[in-house]
Amino acid sequence: MKSPSYILLLCIMVTLYSCGSTTHENAKQSATETQPTPISFWLGTYTSKPDEGFHLINFYPESHTFDSVLIQSDINNPSFVISNQKRDLVFAVQEEGGEKGGSVSSFRFDQAANTLKKLSTSSTKGSGPCYITLSPDEKYIFAGNYGSGDLAVLPIQDDGMLGEAIQTISHSGSSINQDRQTSPHVHSLVFHPNGKQLFVSDLGTDKVYVYDFDPSREQPLSTSDPRHFSVKAGSGPRHLIFNHTGDKIYLIHEMTSEVGLYDYNLDEKKVTFLDSYALTPQGFNGEKGAAEIRISKDGQYLYASNRGDSNEIIVFRINEQTGTLEKIQAITSGGLTPRNFALSPDENFVFVGNQNSDVILAYERNPQSGIIKKTNAELAIHRPVYFFMLGK
Template sequence: MTVIPPGTSRRRVLRSAAAAAAVPLLTNLPTAAAAASPAGTSASGQTVPRELVYVGAWQGTQVFAAWFDPAHGTLDPVGAVADITSNWTTTHPTLPVLYVAGADLAGSVTPYTIDAATGALTPHGAAVGTAPSNTAGGGLAFITVDQPSNTLLVANFAAGLAAAIPIERDGTLAALASSVQDTGSGPNPRQTGPHAHDTVVSPDGRYVLIPDFGADRVFIRRFDRKRHELSADGVPGDGYYATAAGSGPRRIVFHPGGHTAYLVNELAADIQTLAWDPTGATLTLRQDLSTDSAAFTGTKSAAELAINRDGRFVYVSNRGENTLLVYAADPATGLLTLIQRTAPGGTSPWSFALHSSGRWLLVANLVSDTVNVFSVDQSVGTVTDTGASVSIPSPDCITFAAVRT
């Protein structure tokens, strides 16, 4: 197992950024017939369409694409498809549109039209900034689409705020509708101010939860879906869940049952099971588990978090110890039990993405410049490295597109 040396900074790993900038943009892609990846065939003999996958490059200047075959779990690279900084990406739930969260001073999100035959990206309307003029801005950490309200929710890490952008019917972005500023700091040198890292809508759609890396809090904001409005006003209780000082909240997901949430703290490298009370809009700690092994003595750094569709298994990546972890969620209590700890196929699993079928897990290993494919045993939740991978400079985010061929 390869371990990142203690003290390695997430912002030190730039050796691949220069390589990303040097990759020529595929402005002259092959014809649709040549570029489109052919469909695969499942074990039952059914034709399974291949899907486009988009990968951002950490502190690079390009977005990359690949074809994924969900019948066999293989990846075929397309190459660079857009010249833009990309801290996170997400797709429109029904339209062939990719949204790219940049690192510019305005903290902009840029929409692109996806060419379903080649994977090429072309601008689709104007970019929308999220950073107020009185902040340093830039450095978006996460974006996601709330489909019921047609809203793009944004976590602006550098400015320490969350924002809501309405999505038009054609997938273009309207003007910024609202933003809410976080407050607070922590004891770690990287916690001199608030740094919003995630945005997750509560199961009833009334709130947005914002893990803030810098403030050691998960802020709970009221969300008006009709107005695309985030607000700190009118939230019962304190309006936040406080972690231990220096924890660095990074990711949160809700269990499908709606009354349990799981929180990963980056600096503490732990995963917490939280009870969610929708009436009081509160989170209460029920369980706290370290994602480090007992023998690990290096720098702590947990990263990504996901839950499978039926809520039986929770997945976490640990960049400090360079591992993937799988937990079983008790169906009655939601409490977690570790069932697997394994190598991520490369070095520094920055993020990962579960395929909609539940059969595959794609891992963005930033330091080794690879996206690795793992199969998922859906009966027991464990993952297995298939050996399939593609080389992409400093991959930091993986997004399955809504288009297939």
């Protein structure tokens, strides 16, 4: 028979062990719960050395810090990078010219391990591809070749491999700027919200071409009605975005640093110019170079970047009834040549890439007012060009 003192000691030991075990488990649970959740995005860049490429970047909202967690260097000039909806495939252009021209590569992304595996590379059948987009069914990649002024359709196989181009379309013509518009220059390819029309901005011809998309056809693109719409000569159409209902088009006029507003009547198949909004102040005489355009998810605010001698992010309020714009803010991009920027998935931050300053920065955004404010968060990256946000 055990003595009472022995039994008491045993009880104390059991109690201490149980408490210690519980405390340990609680600590592990607490650490898991407090682990900061980053905002993640792919960042396309221009390269000049073998160890440069496109990056997977994490931004931590609590500490306002960036971290480059992955770099894919087995690719030249991956200036435009996108992902599929499942986020397990990544596609990047190789913005190259010359005899062989440019290409698109596909990669398998393991999110848990933060690893990329290169799957395939396929030619864009042209030079200087600077923009790619996925079809709504994610079975095709559409690539726009800025240098040669054409576009290519590449099929995506079930395993993520890219096939050879099944369709190419060449533009023709020119416009009034003898330095930049002597030939076509495809600059963006954007699907209408209905997923049935592809709008292709051509800076060299001052036109936006419209193509019908039918995935059941052997060659899925065909000329739409209207075949194209023109912008004011010398404007240089670059990137565009639709409102949620698809009846308004907001188009960056790169060479005049404006946002053009166009009405799109799909039933009547008619595009009508409504107005343009200068990104620069009245009387501005410096170099112009508008670049990117974004709209907040609530449809209330539009953001545009302006390069040249301005180096600013411009914020507009959108009139819900008319779609017209009111400029409410112009803020420095924090560097030179803000080629691209993006809103975080929760839209509490805006990330800006200054191509010629080799830096990306974070801005806090007020969702109610649309106004943005620069933080101290910066990350040195060689020639940042394009953001693709992960998350919803």
